[in-house]
Amino acid sequence: MCGLANKAKVGFSVDYHNLVKDKNYEQHLGGLSFKLDYKIIAHSDGDIIIHTLSEAVLGALGLGDLGDWFSDTDSHNKGRNSMEMLDFCINKCNEANYIIANADITLVSDVIFLKENKQKISEFLSKYLNTQVNLKATRFEDNCETKIKCYCSCLLINKNDIH
Numbered sequence: 001m002c003g004l005a006n007k008a009k010v011g012f013s014v015d016y017h018n019l020v021k022d023k024n025y026e027q028h029l030g031g032l033s034f035k036l037d038y039k040i041i042a043h044s045d046g047d048i049i050i051h052t053l054s055e056a057v058l059g060a061l062g063l064g065d066l067g068d069w070f071s072d073t074d075s076h077n078k079g080r081n082s083m084e085m086l087d088f089c090i091n092k093c094n095e096a097n098y099i100i101a102n103a104d105i106t107l108v109s110d111v112i113f114l115k116e117n118k119q120k121i122s123e124f125l126s127k128y129l130n131t132q133v134n135l136k137a138t139r140f141e142d143n144c145e146t147k148i149k150c151y152c153s154c155l156l157i158n159k160n161d162i163h
């Protein structure tokens with residue numbers, strides 16, 4: 001195996017969920033809670049941003065996907081706070097002697113608009129992970145009220161290569 005594989009690892013993830021209209025629903029996004037007019041349908045708390053970030057970390061480490069660790073057929077995961085999943089992935093990162101060097105996330109929705117919350121989420125995650133987290137938002141452009149999608153790529157670096 002190439003020596004570079006022990007220095008840096010890239011992970012990527014995409015997640016899709018259905019949405020339902022639900023006035024003033026307390027929805028988790030990026031580890032924070034917001035009153036929205038739509039609810040993300042999910043087995044856990046539906047935090048699609050944290051789901052893609054967590055799964056990108058697992059992918060970079062070669063540890064499968066989020067469903068391998070937090071199955072939606074396990075009743076213990078019903079309503080689970082997605083930050084617990086992220087903490088699990090950070091622990092796996094630490095065990096492998098890696099840190100998250102940065103993350104780039106894109107949320108796609110025609111009805112959930114991040115606006116000023118985009119900066120709040122980015123700052124929260126950057127502080128939580130002690131690294132750069134860039135959050136972008138875009139639309140499907142077809143007035144889709146029933147779907148939401150999120151992409152994330154992340155770079156992990158070996159702790160021994162930090163100078």
